[in-house]
Amino acid sequence: MDKLAIIGGRPLYGEVAISGAKNSALKVMAAALLTDKKLTLTNVPQLADVEMLARLLAQHGALIDFADGTLTLHAKDIASTEAPYDLVRKMRASFNVLGPLLAREGKAKVSLPGGCAIGARPVDLHLKALTAMGAQIELDEGYVIAEAPDGLKGADITWPFVSVGASEHTMLAAVLAKGVTVIENAAREPEIADLAACLNAMGAKIEGAGRSSIRIEGVDRLHAAEHRVLPDRIETGAYAMAVGATGGELTLTGTDSELLGAALAALKEAGLDIDDTEKGLRIKKTEARCKAVDIVTQPFPGFPTDLQAQFMALMATAEGAATIKETIFENRFMHAPELSRMGAQISVDGQNATVRGVARLKGAPVMATDLRASMSLVIAGLAAEGQTMVNRVYHLDRGFERLEEKLQNCGALIERVKD
Ligand code: UD1
Numbered sequence: 001m002d003k004l005a006i007i008g009g010r011p012l013y014g015e016v017a018i019s020g021a022k023n024s025a026l027k028v029m030a031a032a033l034l035t036d037k038k039l040t041l042t043n044v045p046q047l048a049d050v051e052m053l054a055r056l057l058a059q060h061g062a063l064i065d066f067a068d069g070t071l072t073l074h075a076k077d078i079a080s081t082e083a084p085y086d087l088v089r090k091m092r093a094s095f096n097v098l099g100p101l102l103a104r105e106g107k108a109k110v111s112l113p114g115g116c117a118i119g120a121r122p123v124d125l126h127l128k129a130l131t132a133m134g135a136q137i138e139l140d141e142g143y144v145i146a147e148a149p150d151g152l153k154g155a156d157i158t159w160p161f162v163s164v165g166a167s168e169h170t171m172l173a174a175v176l177a178k179g180v181t182v183i184e185n186a187a188r189e190p191e192i193a194d195l196a197a198c199l200n201a202m203g204a205k206i207e208g209a210g211r212s213s214i215r216i217e218g219v220d221r222l223h224a225a226e227h228r229v230l231p232d233r234i235e236t237g238a239y240a241m242a243v244g245a246t247g248g249e250l251t252l253t254g255t256d257s258e259l260l261g262a263a264l265a266a267l268k269e270a271g272l273d274i275d276d277t278e279k280g281l282r283i284k285k286t287e288a289r290c291k292a293v294d295i296v297t298q299p300f301p302g303f304p305t306d307l308q309a310q311f312m313a314l315m316a317t318a319e320g321a322a323t324i325k326e327t328i329f330e331n332r333f334m335h336a337p338e339l340s341r342m343g344a345q346i347s348v349d350g351q352n353a354t355v356r357g358v359a360r361l362k363g364a365p366v367m368a369t370d371l372r373a374s375m376s377l378v379i380a381g382l383a384a385e386g387q388t389m390v391n392r393v394y395h396l397d398r399g400f401e402r403l404e405e406k407l408q409n410c411g412a413l414i415e416r417v418k419d
Contacts, residue, residue, distance in 0.1 A: 011248030099173030154179030
């Protein structure tokens with residue numbers, strides 16, 4: 001398994017081109033199953049997760065071509081309506097093929113995604129929405145077996161709490177349903193509006209995506225379209241936090257401060273100068289150390305759970321004590337003990353972590369069990385004295401495009417060590 005060797009203590013200077021958002025790319029890719037015409041996606045990041053979903057879509061019959069960030073998907077015929085365990089269990093976003101297959105073919109058999117390292121992550125809301133749209137659903141030996149022989153129909157859906165995955169999945173199914181579907185208490189993440197923009201370019205009729213009430217008027221068929229995936233807000237935030245931990249000045253091109261939601265205010269409060277310039281988002285650290293800032297993870301526009309680990313690495317080097325509260329996932333502090341191995345002072349109590357910043361972290365061999373946690377260790381390694389060896393780089397390859405190259409270009413001493 002590859003590792004990343006980092007010699008820390010060097011500030012970052014230069015430009016980083018922010019990639020297309022993984023979390024959006026994976027959802028718009030599933031939309032290709034809704035039509036027998038070609039879907040062309042641009043600004044698609046070259047990531048292990050994208051390649052894995054492409055393999056699943058190919059298995060369903062899509063012809064796929066991926067070069068230089070342009071991904072074309074053409075599901076002229078659906079070869080199989082079954083998504084096997086091996087392809088779904090590795091990546092939760094694969095589960096989203098259920099809605100499109102059901103909407104187009106009237107049936108689907110898709111493996112349940114199962115739990116994952118950061119918590120239980122159930123899919124009950126996804127299944128409730130499909131059931132409300134008329135699907136008959138059975139669970140059998142770890143598979144969801146769904147049928148809608150007469151097609152799906154529009155429904156009024158109100159959720160008790162916000163779910164990004166269920167909001168996206170419902171849109172993916174409702175675009176071909178008969179009649180109108182209304183989702184109340186929908187998630188407002190930028191990726192939801194991006195998926196709606198892609199579906200609308202394909203001929204869907206979706207209004208309100210990006211707000212908490214979304215209205216989808218079903219259409220008979222969708223057509224060919226081209227869509228550019230929006231910039232990755234988590235990658236944007238992660239590089240901004242790296243500057244906070246190491247010092248220096250980066251311009252993040254192809255992205256936008258509005259995508260950061262509450263993370264923008266937290267980073268400014270911590271002491272970073274952040275400006276939208278003609279070239280991109282300029283991040284500059286002017287003080288020797290950032291200040292401690294308390295955060296609570298919330299659905300967008302709140303502080304994103306996907307940036308919590310990276311923010312903890314930043315707070316580990318800040319002046320003062322910060323409280324970090326994780327409200328989205330119940331087991332998302334696994335980076336805390338690893339950061340502690342580098343000298344961070346962190347105590348975890350249920351949903352809350354208290355981080356007392358230290359003047360200098362110390363390099364150490366570390367490993368993480370999920371993608372964002374791995375990035376927090378990279379940030380800590382960049383700030384630490386001496387060498388940090390980050391194990392299990394495959395997590396990072398799932399979600400951060402050309403990570404070491406982007407950091408090397410800004411002066412970081414980081415190298416991949418092949419096993
Ligand atoms: C979540 C994040 C998303 C992030 C992604 C990957 C939020 C609101 N969502 O999206 O920003 O990019 O993880 O890390 O921050 N839930 C149920 N039943 C369901 C679906 C969800 O109980 O059917 C619960 C989840 O366990 C969780 C909460 O609802 O506690 C929000 O989950 P959801 O937004 O669906 O998760 P993801 O789509 O994975």
